[in-house]
Amino acid sequence: MSEQLIEMSDTGGVVRLTVNRPKALNALNSDVIAALETVLIELEGRRDLRAVLITGAGEKSFVAGADITEMRAKTPLEAREFAGAALRTIKRLETLPVPVVALVNGFCLGGGCELALACDWAVASDNAVFGQPEVLLGVIPGFGGSQRLPRRVGPAMALDLCTTGRKIDAAEALRIGLVNQVMSQAELENYAETLTKQLTGNGPGAVRSAKQVIHDGMDQDLDSALALETSLFALCFASDEQSEGMSAFVEKRKPNF
Numbered sequence: 001m002s003e004q005l006i007e008m009s010d011t012g013g014v015v016r017l018t019v020n021r022p023k024a025l026n027a028l029n030s031d032v033i034a035a036l037e038t039v040l041i042e043l044e045g046r047r048d049l050r051a052v053l054i055t056g057a058g059e060k061s062f063v064a065g066a067d068i069t070e071m072r073a074k075t076p077l078e079a080r081e082f083a084g085a086a087l088r089t090i091k092r093l094e095t096l097p098v099p100v101v102a103l104v105n106g107f108c109l110g111g112g113c114e115l116a117l118a119c120d121w122a123v124a125s126d127n128a129v130f131g132q133p134e135v136l137l138g139v140i141p142g143f144g145g146s147q148r149l150p151r152r153v154g155p156a157m158a159l160d161l162c163t164t165g166r167k168i169d170a171a172e173a174l175r176i177g178l179v180n181q182v183m184s185q186a187e188l189e190n191y192a193e194t195l196t197k198q199l200t201g202n203g204p205g206a207v208r209s210a211k212q213v214i215h216d217g218m219d220q221d222l223d224s225a226l227a228l229e230t231s232l233f234a235l236c237f238a239s240d241e242q243s244e245g246m247s248a249f250v251e252k253r254k255p256n257f
Contacts, residue, residue, distance in 0.1 A: 015052050028111045
């Protein structure tokens with residue numbers, strides 16, 4: 001293959017992944033999904049990983065959806081296999097032990113919105129457009145949107161988007177909690193640089209534990225989740241990170257994690 005479908009760069013353990021099919025608005029076909037899974041399997045084994053930022057090539061589109069040209073002639077069995085591969089890959093992204101952030105630059109529709117929903121949070125450029133328009137094609141979301149979207153924005157809004165197929169702009173995405181911030185394209189790049197500096201300056205083990213306790217605790221009752229927090233908090237005190245971080249604070253210097 002002459003060009004990388006998933007481009008990867010690394011700054012101090014903060015890895016940036018770029019879906020690279022700009023002529024197809026970065027639509028997800030089988031090759032892109034397979035390439036993304038290969039990269040994620042590699043990242044799963046990295047102890048030095050600090051965070052993952054994911055975006056789309058160009059200024060028009062994050063990911064415009066699944067590749068309809070590929071999907072249109074699939075049989076039910078082939079459709080199940082296609083969705084299964086995408087779900088497995090997106091789950092790998094979601095369960096990375098470090099923060100995963102979507103940098104949404106343009107169209108974020110269908111499978112693209114489902115990819116962003118698997119991230120811990122998303123920020124968007126002001127030209128971003130979101131939606132789950134699958135019903136306009138006679139199908140429903142197949143990459144997790146029917147389940148992750150209501151968990152992010154509530155069932156009523158998820159039903160609105162999934163049954164009408166309507167698209168929303170970045171401002172409405174911010175209002176309903178689909179994204180954390182909206183900014184210009186240039187500011188989106190600045191945000192990525194600032195976030196990289198912030199994350200590389202924090203205790204990597206503590207950041208991983210913070211993600212773990214929030215994700216795992218959400219599936220438990222409050223008392224069990226608080227007990228989990230206490231256990232992970234106590235474990236921090238067995239790490240060199242805690243000793244270095246608190247010593248640096250007392251000594252009024254930057255920690256060396």
